[in-house]
Amino acid sequence: MGVNGNNPKKAKKERKFQPSAGNVGVADWMQANGTDVLNAIEAVSRTGGALRFGYTRDGGAYALGVYGDGEPYTVYVRPNEDLNQVLREMAETFND
Numbered sequence: 001m002g003v004n005g006n007n008p009k010k011a012k013k014e015r016k017f018q019p020s021a022g023n024v025g026v027a028d029w030m031q032a033n034g035t036d037v038l039n040a041i042e043a044v045s046r047t048g049g050a051l052r053f054g055y056t057r058d059g060g061a062y063a064l065g066v067y068g069d070g071e072p073y074t075v076y077v078r079p080n081e082d083l084n085q086v087l088r089e090m091a092e093t094f095n096d
Contacts, residue, residue, distance in 0.1 A: 025079030027055050027062045036087035043094035044068070064090070 037053075044051050049068025056063050062077040064086070075090070077083050 027059060027077075027079045029053060029062070031083065032087065033084045036084045036091070039091040040087045040094075043091040047094055049094070066090075069094075 041051055044066065047068060049066065052063075052065030052067070052074075054063045054065070055061065056076065061079065062083055064075040064077065066073055066075065075086065077086050
């Protein structure tokens, strides 16, 4: 038992490190180029795959889930990165 009858193991706080450096801007899918989004969807779905469009839990980045390319995986794009370029590269990769 700890001080005042408290159990020190229960008092242990969970700490999650979340870096704040580099978080510039806000992730907003309305900023994505519609043609780039459609081309990525078309390229991935043509191979029998699918895309999931969302945000990270804290809303600080875009989260692109890719299904049908082996094990499902998520591509994360920060707001200060070129989302449209990532979508174009994804379409090119799946068009090969």
